[in-house]
Amino acid sequence: MAEHQTHRYVVLADELTQLIRKGTYPVGSRVPSVRQMSRQHGVSISTVLEAYTLLEDRGLIAARPQSGYYVRPQTGEQLPEPDVSSPGRDPSQVSLHELVMMLLRDSTNPDLVQLGAALPNPEFLPVRRLNRIITGLTRQANMDTHQYLLPPGLETLRTLVARRLVNAGCSLSPNDILITSGGIEGIDLCLHAVCRPGDIVATESPMYFGTLQALEVHGLRVLEIPTHPREGIDLEALAFALEQYPVKAVLVISNFNNPLGSCIPDERKKELVGMLARKQIPLIENDVSGELYFGDKRPLVCKAFDKKGLVMLVSSFSKDIDPGLRIGWVAAGRFRSEVEWLKFTISAASPTLPQMAVAGFLEGGGYEHHLRRIRREYARNIEVLSNAVMRYFPSGTRLTRPSGGFVLWVQLPETVDSLELYKLALKGGITLAPGYVFSAAQHFPNFIRLNAAEYSYSTERAVERLGEMVFELNKS
Ligand SMILES: Cc1ncc(COP(=O)(O)O)c(C=O)c1O
Structure with missing residues (x-):
């Protein structure tokens, strides 16, 4: 379990997050003052301040000078982000090849909805232009290409x-x-x-x-x-x-x-x-x-x-x-x-x-033009996939907010094991990358990485089904 999650201020921030989500503190309302909160929960002022800073980082509350903390408007509502990771302090030997080779096998299966491998969207590659260039090169009657x-x-x-x-x-x-x-x-x-x-x-x-x-x-x-x-x-x-x-x-x-x-x-x-x-x-x-x-x-x-x-x-x-x-x-x-x-x-x-x-x-x-197009497309796909995760996954899910690239890192409720989810998902025709493979000491058992490069109707349905599986595993 991540060390940060056991900290009192994180627990406090999570409790208040739930109350904000349930509407107990609706948008625009003032959350309890730092002093009130400290008295109510029997914790120090600095613990409350740390909790409130975390909530600010999550985009849930904002401080108004001399007035306190208020719940921020939730237009474009987002899931909270994962905390700073807290891996162990000792070096570890890596031994991940079996898991990685399993992922590799599944990531080349065309019958699966591929949310696992971080492959670019083939439609966003300049294939026709490259093919023309390659054809031109191979037609030239010189030996340079050989x-x-x-x-x-x-x-x-x-x-x-x-x-x-x-x-x-x-x-x-x-x-x-x-x-x-x-x-x-x-x-x-x-x-x-x-x-x-x-x-x-x-x-x-x-x-x-x-x-x-x-x-x-x-x-x-x-x-x-x-x-x-x-x-x-x-x-x-x-x-x-x-x-x-x-x-x-x-x-x-x-x-x-x-x-x-x-x-x-x-x-x-x-x-x-x-x-x-x-x-x-x-x-x-x-x-x-x-x-x-x-x-x-x-x-x-x-x-x-x-x-x-x-x-x-x-x-x-x-x-x-x-x-x-x-x-x-x-x-x-x-x-x-x-x-x-x-x-x-x-x-x-x-x-x-x-x-x-x-x-x-x-x-x-044309490289610049090509890049401008794919940056827009990937930013959009990240947003659409984030919204789908927010819609279909249970509360307690957290999500990154990438400022580039095309992958999302999803923190599931702690009871959910990403390898179990991987196996269930595979049976349901979906791949994902379980958190285990992103750490030598396997610090991320309840995380998954999703590839947002391609987004279609079948991706949406796959995320919905994944959400149902996460609910199931969370219950058991
Ligand atoms: C962070 C990172 N580094 C390296 C690579 C591999 O790059 P290449 O295909 O150019 O070897 C990838 C591919 O997924 C990647 O995501």
Whole structure:
């Protein structure tokens, strides 16, 4: 059970949340004053203040100067968010491969409603344009497409990536970039370059299970750091952890964590980079969904603040252009030559044709237009799926509010086990990702991740059925 949930202020906040939901304190009404609440419940003033701050964070109440706290209008009503995660304080070995392989099998079954894997919506991929480019390339009567493109990979593509990164706050040369086979290879190469088996890597918690698999393969131990559902890794908790353990690298999904959808605010990214620079600890930054923001501006990357070459920035075009082409890249800073050598040693080169195809797509213009469209669509799908969860799931459910990407992280009532739900859902023709796979120490038994990339009538019915199953499991 999460530590935070046992805290008195959380219990108090949850009680008041229920009263607000039941209409005992309707919109616009004043909730009991801090003093009244403290007397009524026999708790300290500071506990009540903490509870009220939590309710403010949940968007349920707002303070009016000199007047007290009032229930906020619930137009566009939202479920409360999960609390900051509270994983254990010791590193753990990862052993998740059996569960992950089970997920993998089910995520490729076309007969199931796929809410499990974080796959992009195929309709939002620029398939026709890519196919035209590939056809053009294969018609050319030269041998270029049949040669190795040895590390660091196609120069035109690296140049276009470096230009694109200006928006994310980076000033890089094409030589700083290495083309990889997807983001996951980039993460793997970075871990290989800076860690040895048995080393400790600190990560956000929850963390994308593919990354945890890379840690498992390398025999690394994971130190899970409390993570805020909207603002990512908790820097105070990280600073504390770095005092306790000899951490070899820190790994974050800086923009739109999978599964949280959290985005580390830019000034906190700067703080994070500074903190790690003082301790000479490399930061492996995963930014695969960085372009899928819902706000006005692309969030920066931690790499933008990297003065010492300690940030290893990893990304790919899997979420926004084509996951099948397997094109990713790494800007590994001071570890560049090591990472290039590893890339050459492990796979010689990434396939040539996909590198040329992606370069052709980026050069041809229209990428920005394409991104604007899919950002709008994903933001809408996130909203629609959130509303469906709110409609069909029992009270006690909590939900993230991603500011980008296309996944939702759902906290179910504590009695509901996500693996039991997974099995029930599978029988009912639905997949989901159970919380277990997002933590080395399996801290999220009553959480699930849902993919919001595609939304249709059958998704709506599937969420309704899932809600019924959650009700059932909650009763038993
Ligand atoms: C956070 C995160 N990192 C990495 C990956 C893998 O990226 P790629 O397909 O480019 O290897 C994914 C894919 O789901 C992801 O969500």
